Amino acid sequence: IDYFSNDQLWLDANLKAINDFPDVMFLPGFWSEFGMCTEPSAFGARCTFPPDEFPHAHIVIKSPEEIDDLVDPDPRTDGLLPFVLNRLKIAQPKIEAAGHKIRFAVARGPLNIANYLMGTTEFLMAMISEPERADKLVRKITNFLKNWIELQRETFPTIDGIFLLDDIIGFIGEDEFKTFGLPYFKELFDTDVTIKFLHNDAPCKVSAPCLPEMGVNLFNMGFDISLNELKELTQNKVTLLGNIPPRDVLASGTIDNVTKTTTSLVKSLVDKNKIIMSCGGGMPPGVKTENINAFIQAVNNS
Numbered sequence: 001i002d003y004f005s006n007d008q009l010w011l012d013a014n015l016k017a018i019n020d021f022p023d024v025m026f027l028p029g030f031w032s033e034f035g036m037c038t039e040p041s042a043f044g045a046r047c048t049f050p051p052d053e054f055p056h057a058h059i060v061i062k063s064p065e066e067i068d069d070l071v072d073p074d075p076r077t078d079g080l081l082p083f084v085l086n087r088l089k090i091a092q093p094k095i096e097a098a099g100h101k102i103r104f105a106v107a108r109g110p111l112n113i114a115n116y117l118m119g120t121t122e123f124l125m126a127m128i129s130e131p132e133r134a135d136k137l138v139r140k141i142t143n144f145l146k147n148w149i150e151l152q153r154e155t156f157p158t159i160d161g162i163f164l165l166d167d168i169i170g171f172i173g174e175d176e177f178k179t180f181g182l183p184y185f186k187e188l189f190d191t192d193v194t195i196k197f198l199h200n201d202a203p204c205k206v207s208a209p210c211l212p213e214m215g216v217n218l219f220n221m222g223f224d225i226s227l228n229e230l231k232e233l234t235q236n237k238v239t240l241l242g243n244i245p246p247r248d249v250l251a252s253g254t255i256d257n258v259t260k261t262t263t264s265l266v267k268s269l270v271d272k273n274k275i276i277m278s279c280g281g282g283m284p285p286g287v288k289t290e291n292i293n294a295f296i297q298a299v300n301n302s
Contacts, residue, residue, distance in 0.1 A: 001049050001050075001051050001052075004034055004035075004049065004055070007087050007090055007091065010032075010087065010091075011030075011091045011094060011095070014026075014029075014030050014031075015098060018098075018100070020289070021292060021293075021296070023296055023300075024292075024296065025276070027104070027163070027197065027241070028103065028104035028106050028161070028163045028197070029100065029102075029103055029104065030088065030091065030095055030100070030102060031106060032084045032085070032087045032088045032091075032106075033084060033106065034047070034055055034080045034083070034084070035054045035055040035056070036054070036055065036056055036057055036108070036116060037049075037055045037056065037057045037080060038079075038080055038081070038084060038107075038108065039079075039081075039107060039108050039113050039116075039144075039145075039148070040057035040060070040079075040113060040116040040117055041057065041078075041079030041080040041081070042073035042074075042075060042078040042079030042080070042081050042144070042148075043060055043070065043071060043073055043079070043113075043117055043144075044060055044071060044079075045057040045058055045059070045060050045079075045116065045117065046058040047080070057116045057117075059116070059117060059118060059119045059122075060117045060118075061117050061118040061119075061122075061137075064126050064129075064130040064133045064134070065133075067118075067133045067134075067136055067137045067140075068133070068136070070117075070137070070140060072140065072143070072144065073144050074147075075144070075147050075148040075151050076151060081148065085151070085152070085155055088102055088155075088156065089155070092156070101158040102156040102158050102159060103158060103159060103160060103161055103195075104159060104161040104162065104163045104195070104197070105148075105149045105152035105153055105159050105161070105162050105163070105193075106152070106162075106163045106164075106165075107145050107148055107149060107162075107163075107164055107165075108164070108165050108166065109145075109164045109165060109166025109168070109169070109185065109188075109198075110138045110141040110142045110145060110166070110184050110185075110188075111123075111138065111166050111168035111169060111172075111180065111181060112165060112166040112167060112168050113141050113145075114134075114137050114138055114141055114168070115168050117137070117141075118137070120168075120171075123137075123168075124171065124172065127172065127176050127179075127180055131179070134180060135179070135180060138180050138184055139184070142184040142187060142188065145188055146187065146188065149162060149188065149191070153193075159193070160193050160194045160195065161193050161194060161195030161196070161197060162188070162189060162191065162193055162195070162196055162197065163195075163197040163198075163199070164185070164188060164189075164197070164198050164199070165198075165199040165200075166181075166185075166198070166199070166200055167199075167200055167201060167202040168202070169181055169200045169202065169204070169206075169207045170200055170201075170202025170203040170204055170206075170207070170222075171202060171203075172206070173206065174206050177206055177207055177210070178210075181207065182207075182210055182213070182214060185198075185214045185215075185216075186213065186214055186215060189214055189215030189216060190215060195217065195218055196215050196216050196217050196218065197216070197217075197218040197219075197220070197241075198211070198214070198216045198218070198219050198220070199219075199220040199281075199282070200219075200220075200221065200222075201220065201221060201222035201223075201280065201281030201282065202222060203222070203224060203225075204221050204222070204225060204230075205225065205233065208221075208225075208230055208233040208234055209233050209234065209235075211234050211237075211238045212234060212235065212237040212238060216238055217237075217238055217239060218238065218239045218241060218276075219234070219238050219239070219240055219241065220241040220242055220278065220279075220281070220282075221240065221241075221242050221243055221280060221281075222242075222243065222280050222281050223242065223243045223244070223245045223246075223280030223281065225243075226268070227240050227242065227243060227265070227268075227269060227275060228268065228269065228270050228271075231270070231271060231274070236271070236273075236274060238274070239274040239275070239276060240274060240275055240276070241276045241278045242277075242278055242279065242280040242281075243265070243278070243279070243280030243281075244258075244261060244262055244265060244277070244278070244279055244280055244295065245261070245279075245280055246279040246280060246281045246282065246283065246284040247284045249261045250279060250283075250284065250287050250291055250292075250295065251284040251285070251286050251287045251291070253291065255290055255291060255294045258291045258294040258295050258298065259294050259295075259297070259298045262277070262294075262295050262298035262299060262302070263298050263301070263302050265277070266298070266299065266302035267302060277295075277299045
C-alpha cells in the first residue's frame with residue numbers, strides 16, 4: 001500500500017528500476033495507477049487495498065437492467081483518476097530532470113472494465129442473453145475511455161503512445177469479439193500517436209488476425225502461443241513483445257532456467273524483425289535481480 005500512497009516512494013522505485021537495468025525499456029514507464037481499481041473507481045466501484053497485495057474493485061452492476069442507469073464518469077474529477085494524473089504532475093519535473101518523459105496514455109480496455117463492473121461470468125453471459133445491454137455497457141465505457149485518454153494527452157503533451165490492457169478479449173469467441181471488441185478498439189486506437197500498444201495475455205488466436213485492423217502496432221501476449229505463429233496470424237504487421245513465461249521461468253526459475261528458456265526462444269525465431277524480447281504477459285512480483293540480468297545477457301548473447 002506504500003507504493004500506491006507515497007508519491008516519493010513510487011517515483012524512487014521507478015527510477016531505481018530504470019537505473020538498475022539501463023539496457024531495459026520499461027513500458028509504459030512511470031506507470032501511475034491503482035491496479036485494477038483505476039478505471040472502475042470512476043464508475044463508483046468500491047475498492048479494496050490489502051496491505052501487501054494488489055488492490056481489487058468490487059462489482060457495481062448487479063443485473064443487466066442496471067446498465068441503463070450507469071453513470072457517465074468525468075475523468076477530470078471522478079474516482080481515483082485525478083490522483084493518477086496528479087501523481088504524474090508532481091513527479092514530472094524530477095522525471096524530466098532524470099532524462100525521461102511521460103510517453104504513454106494508459107487504460108484498461110472496455111471489456112476488461114466491463115468485467116470488473118459486472119463480474120466476469122455475468123458480463124460474458126450478458127453478451128449472449130442481453131446483447132443490446134452488453135453493447136450499451138461497452139459503448140458507455142468506450143466513450144469514457146476516449147475522454148480519459150484525451151485528458152492524459154492534454155495534460156502531458158509528451159505522450160506519443162496509447163497502452164490498453166484487456167484480457168477479456170481472450171475469453172470470447174470470434175462473433176462476440178467482432179461485435180463487442182473490434183469496433184470499440186478501432187475507435188480507441190484511431191488517434192494520432194506513434195505507438196498503439198495492446199496487452200492481452202489470455203488466448204489470442206481469435207483476435208490476433210484483427211490486430212492490424214484494430215490499429216495495434218505493438219502487442220504483448222501470453223506464452224501459450226509461439227511468436228512465429230503470431231507473426232503469421234498478424235501478417236508480420238505488428239511488433240511482438242514477449243514471451244518468456246513470467247511466473248514459472250522469470251520469477252520462479254533458476255538463473256540457468258532463465259538463460260536456457262530465453263536462448264531457446266530467440267533461436268526458435270524464424271524472423272527476428274519486429275520482436276522485442278520480454279515477458280509473455282506482465283512482469284510478475286518477486287523476480288530476482290539475478291534472473292533479470294540472466295535474461296538480458298541471454299538476449300544479448302543469442
